[in-house]
Amino acid sequence: MIRLYCRDRHDGASDLCGECAALLDYARQRLVHCRYGVDKPTCARCPVHCYKPVLREQIRAVMRYSGPRMAPRHPVLAAAHLLDRRRAPAGE
Ligand code: SF4
Ligand SMILES: [Zn+2]
Incomplete structure (x- = not known):
């Protein structure tokens, strides 16, 4: 994404780019x-x-942009991602 x-x-x-590489690194951490x-x-x-708030906004921007655009390219992955998005934390 x-x-x-x-x-x-x-x-x-x-x-x-440097900014996105840092974001990916942070998300992995x-x-x-x-x-x-x-x-x-x-x-x-x-x-x-x-x-962190700044990085939260960045990752949200990535999701907003890439989420809908992944569907035509990777239908199976996109479907899995949609299912995953409905998951709530355990116990809720
Ligand atoms: S599920 Fe929540 S606590 Fe876990 S990495 Fe994502 S934002 Fe952080
Ligand atoms: Zn970038």
């Missing part, structure tokens, strides 16, 4: 430390949302 966003918005033709573990909800639906 970040790759698609970067390619279209930042001219990141083959590699991610967040996942590693996610308090929900295997019951992790989709970050977009997470009640705590552990991202």
